[in-house]
Amino acid sequence: MTALSRTTPASPSLLHSLGQGKNLPGLLFMLPAAAFLLCFLAYPLGVGTWLGFTDTRIGRAGVFIGLENYEALWSDSVFWLSVFNTILYTSVASVLKFALGLWLALILNENLPFKSFFRAVILLPWVVPTVLSAIAFWWIFDSQFSVISWALMKWGWIDKPINFLGDSTSARASVIAANVWRGIPFVAISLLAGLQTISPSLQEAASLDGATPWQRFRYVTLPMLTPIIAVVMTFSVLFTFTDFQLIYVLTKGGPVNATHLMATLSFQRGIPGGQLGEGAAIAVSMVPFLLAAIMFSFFGLQRRKWQQGGND
Amino acid sequence: MADTKNTATLNDETVGMGYLDNLPRRILTLYLPLGVFTFVLLFPFYWMAITSVKPNDQLTDYANYSPLWVVGPTLQHIKYLLFETSYPGWLWNTMIVALCSTFLALAASVCAAYAIERVRFKGASNVGLMIFLAYLVPPSILFIPLAFIVFHFGIYDTKLALILTYPTFLIPFCTWLLMGYFRSIPYELEECALMDGASRWQILTRIILPLAVPGLISAGIFAFTLSWNEFIYALTFIQSSENKTVPVGVLTELVRGDVFEWGSLMAGALLGSLPVVILYSFFVDYYVASMTGAVKE
Structure with missing residues (x-):
């Protein structure tokens, strides 16, 4: 990596300076991590980009076909549906996660009995393997024996079971609900950590100046929390956008591709479908969206630094 | 707690x-x-x-x-699961894979974090930034090329494939977390050791590591949980039933046809979650520290 750049011969005692300096030990210490990341992260990224330009299938080496995969995707209505689904899924789920997570964080920031207990159990959905909790949701969303349908029928709100995963609108709503369920703890606990760095004296000062609770939240809490919100939401958006597990367990992209995300479509075309080249092209098409999300949060953070009088 | x-x-x-x-x-x-x-x-x-x-x-x-x-x-569902399916084998596989990849990732991350934070070789801050960017690369854009590479290395359908690929998402996270911990250890301790003639390796193993034990625990349990929960690589790289991990095994082997055996499925999900939940219940504060630590930096 960059550590190599210093090894240009500057003085006759090159070996001596290498042994005594910081660069050789630094390089040696970096070696294991660099080997892993170059071999299984940087190299696959390159291979993935290259595969996107070939017609490789499982068990058959491909040849370079230029932009053909991307041209095929451009006129593929299922691909565009998956792009739409991914954007819908990410935006709705992220907004809900943010709103509910912030609300939960504000509640947990109050003086409550058994606070550490609540904090501990609230993080559980995030600790348990997603696939296993998704299987529980699969059972909760069963078309005949859903416990939600049962409760609603018992209260007389509906008269027949809801077909949660069988109808495109309700399937979208169901997978978003499951994703929000899993994502709230992360947002809430991270924002709680941010809230606890805000001194209560600021709130008291605002209160003495006659600020209403809403004004205290809007003009004291929220601005103080902005940097951590930017980071938490970047992570949240990134991981929602590239989500695979929940959809794969709950709907496998159905009904009629209504819940196919780009990641699940890429898997379906690439692994069971055997079209590695096309799958890789779909995966590569996610990169611009991810970069946009990272840039958005990066510049959001910089603005914050500048406001606080720090240097960029 | x-x-x-x-x-x-x-x-x-x-x-x-x-x-x-x-x-x-x-x-x-x-x-x-x-x-x-x-x-x-x-x-x-x-x-x-x-x-x-x-x-x-x-x-x-x-x-x-x-x-x-x-x-x-x-207890019939649990009995069925433990004695008539390959479930115990999947649990064992998941345990082996999670422990080995966590160990590998921690070893590599300790060295990398120490080099970036304390050896301060030329370009260290750039390497730190690259590590952070590596953390943002999601597995769902890597699994197809990785499957290709794993196949060419001849480790397709083995536990080794998972043990070697899981560190790709563990190392960036652990390094980032440990950098924060190493930063809080005073320079003076290291300078004293240098004056007494300790090598970099001795400083790391004798001084830094004992002081960074909370950080190591945080990074370790977090990495263990992440590898226990991993799904897409295990689904893609493993074919044979005896090498599957719990999440993949439960989903691909216990779901047969149209008749869902919900009892054993739920038992499988419950038993598969227990190890991480137990670990979590002992180390709640370390979890919170590692999660918020990664976000705060």
Whole structure:
């Protein structure tokens, strides 16, 4: 990596300076991590980009076909549906996660009995393997024996079971609900950590100046929390956008591709479908969206630094 | 719960201005929403647990039995799972893969974090930034090329494939976390050791590591959980039943045709979650520290 750049011969005692300096030990210490990341992260990224330009299938080496995969995707209505689904899924789920997570964080920031207990159990959905909790949701969303349908029928709100995963609108709503369920703890606990760095004296000062609770939240809490919100939401958006597990367990992209995300479509075309080249092209098409999300949060953070009088 | 002194990222002492509110108002604005949140967040686990001990005839008979309770709980689903399927093997595989990849990732991350934070070779800050960017690369854009590479290395359908690929998402996270911990260790300790003639390796193993034990625990349990929960690589790289991990095995082998054996599925989900939940319950504060630590930097 960059550590190599210093090894240009500057003085006759090159070996001596290498042994005594910081660069050789630094390089040696970096070696294991660099080997892993170059071999299984940087190299696959390159291979993935290259595969996107070939017609490789499982068990058959491909040849370079230029932009053909991307041209095929451009006129593929299922691909565009998956792009739409991914954007819908990410935006709705992220907004809900943010709103509910912030609300939960504000509640947990109050003086409550058994606070550490609540904090501990609230993080559980995030600790348990997603696939296993998704299987529980699969059972909760069963078309005949859903416990939600049962409760609603018992209260007389509906008269027949809801077909949660069988109808495109309700399937979208169901997978978003499951994703929000899993994502709230992360947002809430991270924002709680941010809230606890805000001194209560600021709130008291605002209160003495006659600020209403809403004004205290809007003009004291929220601005103080902005940097951590930017980071938490970047992570949240990134991981929602590239989500695979929940959809794969709950709907496998159905009904009629209504819940196919780009990641699940890429898997379906690439692994069971055997079209590695096309799958890789779909995966590569996610990169611009991810970069946009990272840039958005990066510049959001910089603005914050500048406001606080720090240097960029 | 564990003590909050070691990792004081969240403190409970702040009273705030809550004392200004009266009780009915607090019930309406705090306890009620908190109750609803806790109920919704925990209900799937209750549902999982209650289904896994329900006899088959009660599972779908909502007319005669309330689905929320169980009459005469049974262990037949768990027995079926443990003695008639490959479930114990999957648990063992998951354990091996998670432990090995966590160990590899921690070893590599300790060295990398020390080099970036303390050896300060030329370009260290750029390498640090690259590590952070590596953390943002999601597995769902890597699994196809990785499958290709794993196949060419000849380790397709082996546990080694998972042990070697999991560190790709563990190392960036652990390094980032450990860099924060190493930063909090005073330079003076290291300078003293250097004066006494210690090598870089001795400083790392004798001075830095003993002081960074909380950080190592945080990074270790977090990495273990991440590898235990990993799904897409295990789904793509493993074909044969005896090499599958718990999440993949439960989903691909216990779901057969149209008849869902919900009892054993839920038992499988419950048993597969238990190891991480137990680990979590012992180290809650380390978890919170590692999660918020990664976000705060």
